[in-house]
Amino acid sequence: MKLRNILPGTLLVFLFFSAALISYLWTPFDVALIDIKARFKSPDTINWLGTDHFGRDMLSMLMVGARTSIAVAIVAVGIGMLFGVPLGLTAAAKRGSWLDELIMRANDLVFAFPALLIAIMITAVYGPGAVNAIIAIGIFNIPVFARLSRGAALSIWKRDFIQAAKVSGKGAVRISSEHILPNITNLLIVQGTIQFSLGILAEAGLSFVGLGTQPPIPSWGRMLADSQTLIYTEPQLALYPGLAIVLTVLGLNLLGDGLRDWLDPRLRHDR
Amino acid sequence: MIDKVLAKPLLKLTDVSLQIHGTPILKRINLELLAGKVLGIIGESGSGKSMTAFSILQLLPEGSDLSGVIEFDGHTLTDMQETRLCELRGNAIGMVFQEPMTALNPVQSIGQQVAESIRLHQAVSKKMAWQQAAVVLERVGLPNDEFPLSRFPHELSGGQRQRVVIAIAVALKPQLLIADEPTTALDVTTQSEILHLLKKLVQEENMALIFITHDLAVVADVADDIAIMRDGEVLESGSTERVFRELSHPYSQALLGASLHVPERISASIAPAPLLDVKDLVCEYPMPRQRLFGLKPVFRAVNKISFTIAPGESVGLVGESGCGKSTLSRALLGILPVQGGRVMLAGHSIHTSQALTHEVRRKMQVVFQDPYSSFNPRHKVARLIAEPLFVLQQTPTRAQQKTMVLESLQRVGLEAQDADKYIHEFSGGQRQRIAIARAIINKPELIVLDEAVSALDVSVRAQILDLLAALANDHGLSYLFISHDLSVVRNITDRVLVMQHGEIVERGDTKTVFDSPQNSYTRALLAAVPRLSDSIAAQAAGFK
């Protein structure tokens, strides 16, 4: 298999994941440490990426920001899968029934609310916060996974080995878990990486407009929002968090594409 | 036609070899075809017969490397410019494909698609092309009052679509028509109509025809010349009569032998109590609403069918696609709800309000048509074969399971180590053996064979039929042998049921039904089956 397709993506993802993990144990500086005198420092041997308008170390901020982004995105994708996949499998198992219709219509309904609108409504009621971002992105992920797993499951339900399983007396639940799920995991993994990268973008967007992660917790979107007013004088402050987002998302997308090629049974024979 | 010089072939392939991404597909093919003659190319899947056709049209997939010379009507196709080739394709050379369901553009009307072909090669107005298209469609048997040109492909049946594809191919009266398995995807009666149409068109227009097929019987009485292919090579070629007389290559003999194959089997001694007893069975499907607030109309796929199968008996169920035979089989297996009647297996009802008992489920199993979709690709063979053990009241221990799996494998002629492999490591024939191993692991009494050999090449099919016959002889199994292919059913069943529009229209001893069919539909079915003509069959039989 063409390992080179997966390699760049894996490297980028690995880089940001380890940065996030390391930040739990150690960062070059404390991100809560405000030192107005040391603000807007250029990169040097002490502050590798310089400091921001409060004199906080940019590298440390980025590392903690990675952790926020990744945590929000992972939980949101988890919510999407946890609810979406069983819903999709149920709809497929009961295709054509009122239950199927109900699940799919509910999906369509959620699709009418972009994640941002959900976040706006939640914020209007409960005030802003990272949990809002997680819920908003999570809810939006549910129909994505429900549709995907329903569609994929439907094509597998048509295959003869499902008939054979039915002849052996297996019920819908057992068939879904034994035969359907293992055959759609590849798709789910690939979609998972895509939704993960979309989650990171969405979290950044929500935090940017103040609906997501709240200060003082560093987040990439928040950092960009702070840098916006300073863009005339200190454009580099906008550069680093933006690049961090781009590289993480790029890495995840490349990984997703690579995984899809790798896991696609149609391409497998070429190996 | 000016170039009707005798002995000057219309098409000549000289040492044509083809590689796709480095894999050799064709190896030094030499073929000739005179104007107005019919060449049959016969081979099993993977023999390179379709790629030969695409080589002639110069429509090869990416990564193809073609060598050798292909001459057509005085031109060398192999070094012709793409624009010139486009002028020839569809104009001097037409092509008909195997899959009529997908060969037409779903978003264009049939008139548009035929007219496009005409407008491409002739400077005629849109209106003229449209009128010509109407004429061509009439000629291929789609009268305009019944099939207006504004019809879309999805509104036509498979046979009708194939007629449209043929209309596109012959619209400009090409000198050469290439038909790549044009009838394989169709029912027998449709197949014979399409064959008839092709024969008629070729004769009327004096077209040369290359007819590509896996089925010797289909071409035997059409082709002037025959070429038998295997693994990218032409094993034998020449006039049809000579090829059948000589059959010098062992493979050709095997191919012919396989199509005439009769498995050895002992007829069952009929016991008084039937194993399977079907009485007035009705299956219905809801259909989409016709009107906004109307009730959903129902389609009755199986209409009050009754029949029995005795222990050890092998019964054939024959019918064309859409006749309800698959619905019937699923209802018998208890995986489809029924709307009336009853099915009794060894004295137990299959469709009761309660779940089926383990004991009843154990007694029946099934083998499906498609060896590729019959298995979960994520499981190993051992687990695949062991699946029916789920119905046993007491799940056997792991060690017991293993013994049972190995025993099953051995009975179908596979090795013990095959249990640890995944399904994609096996060929179509081997997979069908695994399907049979799965079906017999619980020692069932009835096995439903739903087109179980239809997807296999003839030589493999013969082996599987032998295996089935041997298993029945050894274990007294009963079979319900569902097939659209009458020749298969003839050699392996005691009795036969003929099904049409959800009803059984004729039943009786296989031999009686085949020799003196009473029902008109049965007669039509039998007449439509392509058969090797008696003389050829006699010659071939002499070889065995």
Add this chain to the structure above:
Amino acid sequence: MIHYLFKRCLILLATLIVASLVVFVTIEVVPGDPASFMLGLNAQPDTVNALRAELGLDQSRLQRYLSWAGGLLKGDFGISYTYRTPVVDMVRDRLGVSLPLAMYALLLSVLIAFPAGVLAASRRGGVGDTAIMGVTQLGLAIPNFWFAMLLVLLFAIKLTWFSAGGFPGWDSGFFVAMKSLTLPAIALALPQASILTRVMRSSLLDVLNEDFMRTARAKGLSKRAALWKHALRNAMIPVLTILGLQFSFLLAGAIIIENVFFLPGLGRLIFQSIASRDLIVVESVVMLLVFAVVLVTFMVDLAYAWVDPRLRGAR
């Protein structure tokens, strides 16, 4: 066809009703009383009650839902708690910025994506394909608001071709107004164009592998002609789906981008309303956006029937 249309219309209506319920219930569970919030901490109970009556807050929830939903139907969105002006007037002005922005961005992304997708598919594996795929990979990864900041940095600050933000209003002339929407539209369009290009390409490649493309070639059509005449329309079916979904992303994206460029659109209105707890405005704007999304989905369904004759037959 009529059957299909009717079914779609029913779904459209049902979705809107359920959506309005969801919006109303979500926002109505909010703790705190808008009337006392508006009047401040020192307000007299009498004044608060009077205001509650004026705003209709003393009615039951069901009555309030019905009067709100009924008002929406008549184009009456209620009265802003904070500004005491009809919400519909506020929304109308803001819509005049947000809607053109979203359409402008959609147009740009289609104009970029179609040629790029067709080019990439027809030269699969070639230099052009690789380059286009590389650029779209980047386009997918760039958050549009950051891209917007970069555009401001380059075109407004360094090159000073455009102003960094603000909207002069349509009164100042069509081209002047459009110019001020250009950078925001580009920022919105680029990531969407990347998605669309990739969908267009893969959809075309799928169609190019279909049997009927071989039929087209066997007729004598050149590769190019077969692509234009037979592949493109078939490839449009999945592209339409994405196009419909994109509109909702564009609307949402517009809300964020308006913040970067200080555009007086719906996005800014929503954030101001959240800050001042002017819930009736939030409610109405969210509902309006949902309506837009649902309507676009409906139009996409109609477009399907136009592209694909298989959906047209009522059979």
